[in-house]
Amino acid sequence: MDLVFPHTFVPWFRAVAPYIHAYRGKTFVVGMTGELIAAGRLNLFVQDLAILHAMGVRLVLVHGFRPQVDEQLQAKGQVSKFAQGRRITDSVALDCAQEAAGQLRFEIEAAFSQGLPNTPMANSTVRVISGNFLTARPVGIVDGVDFLSSGVVRKVDAGAIRRAMDIGAIVLLSPFGFSPTGEAFNLSMEDVAVATAAALQADKLLFLTETGGIRETPDDPESPIDTELALADAERLLATMPPASLPTDPSFYLQHCVAACRAGVERSHILPFATDGAVLLEVFTHDGIGTMVVDEKLESLREATSDDVGGILQLIEPFERDGTLVKRDRTEIERDIDGYTVIEHDGVIFGCAALYPYPEARTAEMAALTVSPQVQGQGDGDKILKRVEQRARAMGLDSIFVLTTRTMHWFIKRGFTVVDPDWLPDARKRKYNWDRRSQVLVKRLS
Template identity: 80%
Template sequence: MSLVFPHTFVPWFRAVAPYIHAYRGETFVVGMTGEMIAAGKLNSFVQDLAIMHAMGIKIVLVHGFRPQVNEQLAAKGHPALYSHGMRITDAITLDCAQEAAGQLRFEIEAAFSQGLPNTPMANSTVRVVSGNFLTARPVGIVDGVDFKHSGIVRRVDAAAIQRAIDIGAIVLMSPFGFSPTGDAFNLMMEDVATATAIALQADKLLFMTEVAGVRENPEDPDSNIDTELALADAKRLMAKLPPPTQPTDVGFYLQYCVKACEAGVERSHILPFAVDGALLQEVYTHDGIGTMVVDEKLESLREATHDDIGSLIALIEPFERDGTLVKRDRSEIERDVEAYTVIEHDGVIFGCAALYPYQEARTAEMAALTVSSAVQGQGDGERLLKRIEQRARAMGLTSIFVLTTRTMHWFIKRGFQPVDPNWLPEERKRKYNWDRRSQVLVKKLA
């Protein structure tokens, strides 16, 4: 039996809980490459999907089958033909695609039927529904190339999919569509997943891929993964890149993420299937593991409301316990909540600061500047400081000050100067704790 260590499990679970709450009832469309299945990752991935489904996320799973179709073609001695980044589907290739899709659907449904071995969910039932949810049209002839039975999604039966996920089923879709006349077309998984996410106005579109994500410097394979890419930046990057033709090209999955976000899908993700649990890490941690494309930056600064009181208390408490912050009465936080500025990411508050003005002295105290230890070092403290400065200037104040016992160097680097406590406005001086011996630092506002 494995050991559970409370000192690591409890903080981890507390950090994950806000995401479990935030995503309950949301709809995720997940595109899974055939390469992931060929790499033997199906069973562990299905377990992760089952966990997410058990926590209330509505899931539509779209599978790919590039390597499986190529394997069928090789067995028949028939070449795999591509152009413009798409497969050319002749009659033999269409037969191979149908065989591969049937086999993969069987394997995926069997994997879901296993439950979660050796866990309390071993006997849980995950209902999987598949069906003819797509209407397709032919790609046709492009630059003189006849794509034959290759198609593009024309319409997604969003109402039928919605009914299925609303009764608690996971919807499984293959990259096949049919025309109104009954002709079958081989589709691209990426096209199907994107069209489905748009039709459902899904909360997330996630691609499990053979690439790690989009790197900060696409020309440097060793540069860091850009974990959050604004839609405008993603479009600028796409404009600089050559048209993608291979799944490993930088723009291959990115083009679908951009298309989805432009059409109203809030977030699109490119994740590496090579990393065990990549889907869980992306969904249930602050920074994730792959690249997320969003219509605008998820991190936002705003003034607090009474709905934030519980989050503010939970954020501040650890720093009160270790002595970094002076303990505040809970009624004080509730009374002064409108003095607080918060920084939130994906609906979760990770930082705060309060502004208490002293109008007669034309100054204000910045208090309770706090950034969660989980995200420190990413510039959130500076963003909060800038917003507090903006609020103070808007009040016609000429300076702000802080009282601190541990973080004076951080403030000095950002333009604060130490002063004698007697500098404080009279009202604040009366409340100064001389036993604590906090250092007073002042910053003049230009």
Template identity: 80%
Template sequence: MSLVFPHTFVPWFRAVAPYIHAYRGETFVVGMPGELVAAGKLNAFVQDLSILHAMGIKIVLVHGFRPQVNEQLAAKGQKAIYSHGMRITDAVALDCAQEAAGQLRFEIEAAFSQGLPNTPMANATVRVVSGNFLTARPVGIVDGTDFQHSGLVRRVDAAAIQRAIDSGAVVLLSPFGFSPTGEAFNLSMEDVATSAAIALQADKLLFVCEVAGVREDPSDPDSPVDTELALADAVRMLARSNKPAAGATPPIDVDFYLQHCVKACQSGVERSHIVPFAVDGALLQEVYTHDGIGTMVVDEKLESLREADSDDIGGIIALIEPFERDGTLVKRDRTEIERDIELYTVIEHDGVIFGCAALYPYVEARTAEMAALTVSPDVQGQGDGDRILKRIEQRAKAQGLSSIFVLTTRTMHWFIKRGFHPVDPEWLPEERKRKYNWDRRSQVLVKKLG
């Protein structure tokens, strides 16, 4: 039997709670390639989707079947044929696609039906709805190549999908569409997921796929994943990437998914994500943690460094309270924080405050105290403290001050590394010296502003 330790569970659950609240009632379109199923990840992935569903998120799941179709073709002695990064679907390939889609839908629906004891889906009832929600058109002939039964999404019946997800069902879309005359077309999972997200104006489009995300250094496969990518930067990256040549198989790399993320964001989807299925629980980490695990493409950066207002009082108090309890910070009167809120600078991400500091000026002495500098333990080591310090310095310079100072008992080395130097408490402005707690014996550190 596993043990749940309150000292780790409670802070974790409190950190997750804002995201649970924020995403309840929102619509997520999730694209799942056939490679996820081939890797044996389906049951765990469906359990995670069911958790999102239980948290009140409306789910549209789009599955792919690339390796399954290729397997069917190989069994019939046929080869997969591609051009311009797309499959050429002849009559045999269409039959194989229909067989693969039928089998995968059966497996996915079975996975959603497993309300097994001692699993995240215990006693869960998740209804799966699928149907002819897609109208397709043929790719046609491109550069002399006839794509035959390969198609593109013409229209998504968003109203019907919306009614289904509003009723509490998970909608499952296969990469098949039909023309108004009833002709079947093989579509790509990525096209279907992107088109559905745009038609529904979904809050998120997530590709849980075989790539880790966009690397901070695209030329280095071992560099860290860039967890948040501005849309403009993503567009520039794609402009520099190589396009698949005629006759080429689909390049299953980050650009393959990034192009669909960009299209979705340009068409009104707020956020699109590339998430690695190789990591257990990656979908939950991406949705319910501050930085996620993959790459999120957004029109504008969600992180904001700004001056505080009255709406931030509760967030600031929640941030600094743990540090007051352990003695890192001096306890501040709550009415004082409310009174001085305009003196605070905060750093937030997606509406949650992760850092703050206040600047108390002593104009006659041409200096100011930086107080209550705090960064959440969830994001320490990521540079938020330096960004807040820089903004505080800018605010002090704008007021014509020549220095800032801090009082600290535990973090003096952090400040010394950033240009502060210790002084005797007698250096303090007279007004601040009268409030100095000689019993606490805080060190006073000063930084000259250039």
């Protein structure tokens, strides 16, 4: 074993531990395109889902089958017909879809049954349950196009799916539904995934796609992926995009993510199936790898509680070690915890600051303002500062001040001015460390 392995593995595992805690017992609906299977990535993808399952995540897997149905039609000398991004399903296409669905269901169940040594599937027992969980209705005639046996989801049997997950099974859904009279309809994987996630009020909906996310400049294929879109921003962006006619169109999966969030699914993701481990990278790292649409920003800005002491210590310790911050011990933080403000992302603290009031001087010190290097530059420091200012105003104070040796210019840009240490309230002046020679900066709150 490489001698440096413990030094890389241990910090990494500690970093993902909060996500493991956060997602235990949560429900994820995963939409997998047929292209993923056609690309030969099924086994590795199933292994990643098995890891999530082992960590206590409740999973519903919805598979697509577009290329498989196309292949079946081609073998029969037929041509695939699409309109408005949806397949027109005649009797031949319906037979091909049923055949493809049966074959893929067999392949997926077989992949989950492989307890291969030296893989994440070793010693695993993953039960897969599928069935007639979906009721469907016909699409009908839209803009003059008769979609024949193509359908949309009418109802999801959420209770039956939950009971299956309660016994530890992964639920597998094919894009097929039946009417109350037994008529079969070919559905789209995306429609099934959105309807299922909404019915279950899932914690996450994840699409594994060819596109892999929304570019910051959608028309530029070289621009970086936009890792997070608030629902309102996603809706505005969608309104500027042409209607999707192909799954590779940027708006195709974005419209489904928006629909899911509107229906109460808090987070919807678009991930690249071409990237090995895409689901794990998205779920267990802060920035992820694809685009996430959220019905509200994930950061939570709030006053700290005693449960946050450990997270605050972990956050500020590197800055104390390099001298940016004055060292504070656990007892001191526990004593003053009511004065701390924290910002967290997905339950992990990424920023904090403390407020120490001096009412007799109508001012307060803001101390230990810290933002994790992982999110610096994203505005968390400004949000914490604004909340601290609000707390100080609520106390009837006229100003706040900071002592700093390295970040003077950051505060000056935000309305602080440099003053002589003699300006400090008497109680704070007695504790001033003249050897450290910290700059004193003040901001008026009026």
